[in-house]
Amino acid sequence: MITLHGFASSNYYNLVKHVLLYKNLPFRENLIYSGSEELLAISPVGKVPAITTAEGFSLSESSVICDFIEETYPTTSLYPENTSERAVVRQIMKIAELYFELPCRRFIPYVFSGTDIPKSLKTEVRQVLARGITALNRLCQFSPWIAGEQFTMADIYVYYVNTIVNTFGASQLEWDVQAEIPGMKPWHDSISQLDITQQVETDRQANMPEFIEKVKAQIEAASPK
Helix, strand or coil: CEEEEECCCCHHHHHHHHHHHHCCCCEEEEECCCCCHHHHCCCCCCCCCEEECCCCCEEECHHHHHHHHHHHCCCCCCCCCCHHHHHHHHHHHHHHHHHHHHHHHCCHHHHHHCCCCCHHHHHHHHHHHHHHHHHHHHHCCCCCECCECCCCHHHHHHHHHHHHHHHHHHHHHCCCCHHHCCCHHHHHHHHHCCHHHHHHHHHHHHHHHHHHHHHHHHHHHHCCC
16 A cells, blocks of 8 residues: 655645546555655655555655656546647646756745745746746646646646745735636646545645644744844
8 A cells, every 4th residue: 555645735746646546556654744854764854745565665745756656547638638638738748847847846945934024026926927928828728637638647747836826826926827828727626626636625724724834843943143
């Protein structure tokens, strides 16, 4: 059985969890937070998520984990058969990560510490998001799913990437980023109604109070005395 290491407030943890649930694979969850010694033993840079297989093989980095799961358990595939179409799915995932999720993630320390976000940082994040919007407008189909008729890994990946965009990006920039990509908001609403998504969201909400306390404690510990 696969063990999924991490915590339910992490969007990357949740996208891997969604993949496991979608493929109906048995797994157990091990609650563990970033940077702990226990996590460093299975994740080279101490990041969540990570998985450990029944054979004791450990792996980190969400996109790598997702591809490993797909290749190991190809039933109920989350990638198209055509290699070009598979590449487009991966391209959408990578662009969403680099130009949507990662720039908005830079706001997190400021939000949790209650400090003002520098105007220069907001400008920089806006510029990166604009590049992502342009790229995703060219690639996404929403017919009905993000890459076409088949529900793919990109649907799961981008949905959970948007958790950070909506929570920290749009709120801090006063910019409805999803609205800049026609079709994305109805698509997002459709995925949010799936049974698996609602199960993952319930677990995320349950973990949030503990996660917030952990983050605040880390910020306080790192602050100059």
